[in-house]
Amino acid sequence: MAGLLSRFFGRERKEASIRCGAVVPAAGSSSRMGQDKLLLPLDGTPVILRTLRALEDCPHIAEIVVVTREDLIVPISGLCREAGLTKVAKVIRGGKTRTESVLAGLGELSRGIDLAAIHDGARPLVSQALLEAVITRGAHSGAAAPAVPVKDTIKVVREGVVERTPDRSVLYAVQTPQVFQRDLIATALKQALAEGAALTDDCSAVERLGIGVAITQGDYCNLKLTTPEDIATAEALLTWREGS
Known part of the structure; x- marks a missing residue:
């Protein structure tokens, strides 16, 4: 019994000591939204601030690097200061592609942080339970991501004609944060x-x-804001979540 308890509490201490750096790509053009989605108010709070607050509140996340467009560096930095977000270490300029932006963010994480969570700036409804699950799995497996089973039947279409219908039972929609050994x-x-x-x-x-890449349980509320309809959906989800 003593040995079992020792292993249990040792595992708990190991998980509690996970130190993860978060890289937040937020350098997109928001072309499908029609306006800058990161600064849009979501129930009175800018989208990017909701995203960063969720990461700030996660005990496993030690620091956050935001990678954004040059014109958003000052506004986002100001929002972080006003909100008292102490884990946001840097707000830097992104690259021409998501890959370049994420690499830039990884390079700015502090030495000694060996685990990185990459989370879309436009996913403001990520829950603490999801963060806990995927970061813990990533620390153990080296690569993990949350995902949800797709609800609709998916068609592969070429030139306006259905080519085939994949088996829906094996199709998942992958979300962020995606967590890896740095x-x-x-x-x-x-x-x-x-x-x-x-x-x-x-x-x-x-x-x-x-x-x-190991898969953990995602959350249908953890949607990425891409089009104007997504803002309305997120507002409704916030109301539903706060009332449930």
Whole structure:
């Protein structure tokens, strides 16, 4: 019994000591939104501030680097100061692509931080339970991401004609944060960049190396704000979540 308790409490101490750096890519053009989505108010609070507050509140996250457009560096820095976000270490300029921006953010994390969580700036409804689960899994496996089963039937379409219908039971929508050993994701992204690979998420870079990414339970509320309809949905979800 003593040995069992020792192993249990040792594991708890190990998980409590996880130190993760968060990189927040927020350098997109917001073209599909029609206006800058990061500064849009969501129930009175700018989207980016809601995102950063969620990361700030996670005990495993030791520091945050925001990677954004040059014209947003001052506004976002000001929001962080006014909100008293102590974990936001830097707000820096991003690159031409998401891959370049994430690499820039990884390079600005402090030495000694070996685990990196990459989280979209436009995902303001991420929960503490999701953060806890994926960061812990990433610390143990080296690469992890949250995902939810797709609800709709998916069609592969070419030139306006359905080509095939994949089996929905094996299809998942992957979310962020995606959590990796820092050296692993840096190496994977550098190789993808050198080879001109077009990536839509960071897991893809690691998958290209033949390394599996562990999946944790995602959250349908953890949506990425992309179009104007998403703002209305997020407002409704906030009201629903606060009332439940």
